Amino acid sequence: xxxxxxxxxxxxAVVCIALTTVACLPGALDPYTLPKIxxxxxxxxxxxxxxxxxxxxxxxxxxxxxxxxxxxIAAALGAAPAQALAGAAPRFEGIITIPxxxxxxxxxxxxxxxxxxxxxxxxxARGKPRRSTLARPWTPWPALNASLxxxxxxxLAGALLNAAGHDPVSHAPDLxxxxxxxGNATDLGVVSALIALLLGAAAAxxxxxxxxxxxxxxxxxxxxxxxxxxxxxxxxxSRAAVLxxxxxxxxxxxxxxxxxxILHxxxxxxPDGAPARRSTAPGRTYPVWIGxxxxxxxxxxxxxPATAQRFTGVKASSxxxxxxxxxxxxxxxxxxxxxxxxxVGPSGYEAAISPYLGVDYxxxxxxxxxxxxxxxxxxxxxxxxxxxxxxxxLGGVAFLGTVAVRAIINAPPSTAWQFAARFxxxxxxxxxxxxxxxxxxxxxxxxxVLGSAIGSPPRVRGSRDASRWAAPxxxxxxxxxxxxxxxxxxxxxxxxTASSQARSGDGAxxxxxxxxxxxAMRWNRDVESQCAQQFAAAxxxxxxxxxxxxxxxxxxxxxxxxxxxxxxxxxxxxxxxARAVAYQLTGDFESADRDLSVIVDATPYDVDVLVRxxxxxxxxxxxxxxxxxxxxxxxxxxxxxxxxxxxxxxxGL
Numbered sequence: 001x002x003x004x005x006x007x008x009x010x011x012x013a014v015v016c017i018a019l020t021t022v023a024c025l026p027g028a029l030d031p032y033t034l035p036k037i038x039x040x041x042x043x044x045x046x047x048x049x050x051x052x053x054x055x056x057x058x059x060x061x062x063x064x065x066x067x068x069x070x071x072x073i074a075a076a077l078g079a080a081p082a083q084a085l086a087g088a089a090p091r092f093e094g095i096i097t098i099p100x101x102x103x104x105x106x107x108x109x110x111x112x113x114x115x116x117x118x119x120x121x122x123x124x125a126r127g128k129p130r131r132s133t134l135a136r137p138w139t140p141w142p143a144l145n146a147s148l149x150x151x152x153x154x155x156l157a158g159a160l161l162n163a164a165g166h167d168p169v170s171h172a173p174d175l176x177x178x179x180x181x182x183g184n185a186t187d188l189g190v191v192s193a194l195i196a197l198l199l200g201a202a203a204a205x206x207x208x209x210x211x212x213x214x215x216x217x218x219x220x221x222x223x224x225x226x227x228x229x230x231x232x233x234x235x236x237x238s239r240a241a242v243l244x245x246x247x248x249x250x251x252x253x254x255x256x257x258x259x260x261x262i263l264h265x266x267x268x269x270x271p272d273g274a275p276a277r278r279s280t281a282p283g284r285t286y287p288v289w290i291g292x293x294x295x296x297x298x299x300x301x302x303x304x305p306a307t308a309q310r311f312t313g314v315k316a317s318s319x320x321x322x323x324x325x326x327x328x329x330x331x332x333x334x335x336x337x338x339x340x341x342x343x344v345g346p347s348g349y350e351a352a353i354s355p356y357l358g359v360d361y362x363x364x365x366x367x368x369x370x371x372x373x374x375x376x377x378x379x380x381x382x383x384x385x386x387x388x389x390x391x392x393x394l395g396g397v398a399f400l401g402t403v404a405v406r407a408i409i410n411a412p413p414s415t416a417w418q419f420a421a422r423f424x425x426x427x428x429x430x431x432x433x434x435x436x437x438x439x440x441x442x443x444x445x446x447x448x449v450l451g452s453a454i455g456s457p458p459r460v461r462g463s464r465d466a467s468r469w470a471a472p473x474x475x476x477x478x479x480x481x482x483x484x485x486x487x488x489x490x491x492x493x494x495x496x497t498a499s500s501q502a503r504s505g506d507g508a509x510x511x512x513x514x515x516x517x518x519x520a521m522r523w524n525r526d527v528e529s530q531c532a533q534q535f536a537a538a539x540x541x542x543x544x545x546x547x548x549x550x551x552x553x554x555x556x557x558x559x560x561x562x563x564x565x566x567x568x569x570x571x572x573x574x575x576x577x578a579r580a581v582a583y584q585l586t587g588d589f590e591s592a593d594r595d596l597s598v599i600v601d602a603t604p605y606d607v608d609v610l611v612r613x614x615x616x617x618x619x620x621x622x623x624x625x626x627x628x629x630x631x632x633x634x635x636x637x638x639x640x641x642x643x644x645x646x647x648x649x650x651x652g653l
Contacts, residue, residue, distance in 0.1 A: 108451020
């Protein structure tokens with residue numbers, strides 16, 4: 001049995017992983033990604049400090065080890081092995097982030113799956129622990145459900161602030177979508193759909209098992225949380241979020257239908273006098289609660305004007321999003337065809353995909369939108385590690401589904417719908433990620449929930465657990481990574497300060513501040529590139545504002561940081577463009593033309609770069625080349641006023 005302190009740590013562990021949905025640092029340059037990763041590692045470390053009553057199945061562990069080895073091989077064969085292993089901004093999907101995802105799955109299996117609390121070593125020595133068919137005397141699920149209810153309310157409050165035109169985290173003046181505390185509208189919607197399904201099932205369980213349900217505080221808390229999450233799904237305007245909710249309901253219902261069919265066949269095949277087992281949970285409370293949430297969300301989608309416009313295609317941007325996805329997927333398939341066996345390595349997608357993007361992408365999305373994922377987890381896995389990694393991943397997914405469905409079928413009637421709702425919620429997230437990217441705002445909570453459905457009893461040899469090394473290893477690894485990511489998250493404030501200093505014209509101070517941030521994140525090879533791009537934007541702003549006295553100093557800082565970034569990664573197009581801007585605005589047109597030509601060779605349909613190079617070449621006196629650049633830009637975007645006006649001027653010379 002767990003002590004009181006151990007139970008508190010177990011509850012704190014699952015709550016901490018749930019807090020990844022709201023963890024952020026208001027005012028930081030990137031207020032979302034690194035804080036969420038750091039909080040996830042803190043939760044994993046807490047989970048490792050508590051004796052667990054289950055573990056990840058051994059076949060799944062072997063598959064993950066094989067995937068990790070292949071990822072390391074793909075990284076070593078990539079263009080920038082060190083950066084690929086660590087993980088590049090903005091999502092750092094290498095050593096920095098991937099263990100947080102795996103650790104969340106492990107923590108869910110360890111603390112939230114069905115089974116008995118860990119027995120004493122003397123009791124364990126008497127034999128292999130058996131999975132109990134009764135509810136455990138204690139579980140962290142009530143603490144997790146209560147925290148999810150509060151988090152759903154917090155997310156809804158953030159969404160309502162966004163709807164009113166306020167962004168309390170990034171302080172963006174022109175917020176286009178409702179993002180709450182996750183930084184992305186689809187992240188908000190998918191997480192809210194996951195929470196709505198979990199709390200709907202939890203509220204139904206309370207209503208079914210509580211003698212005086214109306215007065216039971218937890219029932220009302222879960223119900224309010226489920227309603228708040230459903231409202232956030234509707235406010236997000238995310239089609240992927242509605243897909244997650246509907247797919248989750250369908251999967252849960254299908255799993256329960258399969259359970260009923262198999263139990264019916266078992267009863268029919270059982271000898272006379274054998275005890276019969278009920279095929280469903282008592283009453284109809286579970287499907288009523290979950291069905292009401294789904295119907296409410298779908299109805300609200302068409303009642304909220306902005307959301308309805310996205311779903312009906314009235315808003316042009318919603319159509320461009322759909323066509324843009326198909327263009328990205330088509331380009332990714334071409335990329336995969338050229339890197340069929342080893343892929344492009346972790347964090348190698350952004351640099352590798354640029355040559356495959358064509359005119360349609362330039363028109364619908366533009367090259368200034370950061371594209372570090374194909375927005376489809378199957379294509380992402382294949383692009384990163386080729387067909388071998390895809391085979392390993394699909395094998396793991398099939399195994400997870402098989403284990404989870406078996407757990408639903410064998411669950412007692414009182415908990416079967418809970419299992420089905422949890423599996424459906426995690427599956428719904430997987431469905432949403434067929435059109436979205438993997439992020440630390442979604443995956444830790446989703447994998448924690450999925451882990452609760454697949455835990456296996458620990459193996460025992462004599463008096464010692466055969467997997468006794470797992471918890472100490474996770475405790476050490478999570479502790480180190482939590483410290484690294486916490487320092488990196490705090491350094492985002494330094495990067496924000498450097499950006500402000502550059503905008504004010506203090507280039508020397510901005511350079512020093514950026515260098516301090518880079519020294520705190522030596523594993524992050526993108527800091528110099530981020531600073532260079534921030535400084536280049538400041539140079540452009542200062543030049544447009546007539547601050548010629550400050551342009552030189554800030555441009556020098558931009559050139560310094562960009563040169564460092566390019567020396568580390570010659571394919572860093574963002575750093576190349578930042579340096580070109582600084583060169584152009586300080587009168588070094590030859591250097592600017594050289595950098596811009598490298599970018600045009602890699603992305604020949606980037607309208608902004610073509611227009612800028614045309615301006616640079618006009619200043620160099622190469623009028624014919626400038627005309628060609630403007631004409632190429634207008635062939636892609638006929639409404640580009642800068643290219644049209646400049647071309648008219650050149651033709652009049």
